Amino acid sequence: MVIYARISDDREGRQNGVERQEKQCRTLADRNGDEVVAVFVDDDRSAYSGKPRPDYIRMLQFLRDGKADGVLALAPTRLYRRLDDGLAFFKLINEGRLAVETVKQGRYDLSTADGRRDALRAAIDAQHESEQIGERVRDAKADSMAQGLYRGGPRPFGYEADGMTLRTLECPQCPAPDGFSVDRECKACGAAAVNSPGSEAWHLEKAIDAVPAGESLRSIERTWKELGVRTPERRKRQPDGTMGPPESRDWEWPAIRKVLLRPRNAGLMEHDGEIVGRAAWPAVTDESRWRACVAVLTNPERRTSTSTARVWLGSGLFRCWCGAPMKMSTSGATKTQAAQGAKARPTYRCSVVVAHATRDARKLDAYVQDMAIERLSREDAAELLLPPTPAEEPFEDLAAQANALRTKLDSIAADYAADLMTRKQMLDATALTRKRLERLNARMAERTSGSVLASLPLGTPAIAEQWTRYHLDKQQAIIDALMTVTVNKGRRGRPAGFKPGSSDGYFDPDLIEIDWKSPA
Ligand SMILES: [Zn+2]
Ligand SMILES: [Zn+2]
DSSP states (O other): OEEEEEEEEEOOHHHHHHHHHHHHHHHHHHTTTOOEEEEEEEEEEEEETTOHHHHHHHHHHHTTTTTTTTTESSSSSHHOOOOOHHHHHHHHHHHTTTTEEETTTTOOOOTTTTHHHHHHHHHHHHHHHHHIIIIIIIIHIIIIHHTTTOOOOOOOTTBBBBSSTTTTTEEESOOSSOBBBBTSSSSSOOOOOOEEETTTHHHHHHHHHHHTOOOHHHHHHHHHHHHHHHHOEEEETTTTEEEEEOOOOOOOOHHHHHHHGGGGTTTTEEEEEEEEEESSSSSOHHHHHHHHHHHHOOOOTTTTOOOOOOOEEETTEETTTOOEEEEEHSSSSOHHHHTTTTOOOOOOSHEEEEEEEEEEEEHHHHHHHHHHHHHHHHHHHHHHSSSOOOOOOOHHHHHHHHHHHHHHHHHHHHHHHTSSSSSHHHHHHHHHHHHHHHHHHHHHHHHHTTOOOTTTTTTTTTHHHHTTTTHHHHHHHHHHHHEEEEEEOOSSSOTTTTOOSSOOOOOOOOGGGEEEEEOO
């Protein structure tokens, strides 16, 4: 008999798995009184990936040559992970009248219809199983994934062309440092490195922090354009088929969004849209800060910050007394009023019922802004508006826990690959670990995504100066975090002295209800 053993993941220590497979097969051979004439071992080759299994091929030849009369393996899945592999294998053992026995499923008897059906079924199951888990968990990790190495491609923004070196780190202490570790430590003095001001990594870090602080992608686009931040250079194919010179372009917000969402920014490895572990390159920023940014960018309820049309603070934000959001209406004057010389005035209207609340937009915006600025610059603003610092573990601990869970997912897959657990155990353990990981991720995102107010100079007069410089999206995010603005029903009739269509729009602060929100 020959023994065939296969390990499907090459992480360190997996060699034990092969030794264990061989040992169990030898025990089986002893029990059956079989002599083991050869042992064939393939390391790190999932049959499903279609990669060659050199020892498997040697074994088939060995059997074809009549040098042994059968095969022992731990389980059918060790022998084949694809139906066509299985069929070829069955053909060989049928023709050669060879014996096949596995530790887990006993002897194959291909001389009967039932035996052949069972063997086929085992091959089909193997393929199914392999498709379900093998491809993603195993193959990907088998290569560079397991080591967290960069898999090549165009230069990623924020990194050198090797994909592993940040562009650019500097040591706050050494003027000419001697490189940095993957944990962003200066190799010379051990200090924590910082992204060099003005470098790609620095701009990326700023943008990742700006998003949870209420900045829009368009405003980041504008800032980058102003500062001359451009895309990595690419060669474009010319009409004549040759490659043109390397060119870079101004960033556009959809591309910025994609770049910000990259797990690589947090030093994480991604495969098929899923984070599979720690990467071997240094992160642009902390995982928790990156997650806060991702949470905002991927939240479907986030008011879209990509429209150029909206320039009014209260659109979709202020409420009519009926509860519906108010929208901007450009037709402020009726025909009659227009005939009397009135101009259309920007006006908020109930978005549901035309006859409901209407208000002069400029006045209402100005009123709400004044209220907000006053509140934000009060001395006790930080105390009143920010949630108390949670006495929970710091971000780094959460990120470390998340990494531990990812490593655990790896080892579950590896244990399953080495037949140390059943399929059900593997699926249960994976589901449980994933759930814990999701909860952790949500907590990390939560911790920083509510920080729009935390990013302001609360309790200082600087708020008033800075307010007009904030992009509209940020102003809206601030108002939204601070208060609910409701426009109440006007009194019967017009206020004294009010003339329809006069330049002095209808506005009574008493009818504006402001509900301050308490810190989340
Ligand atoms: Zn240093
Ligand atoms: Zn209404």
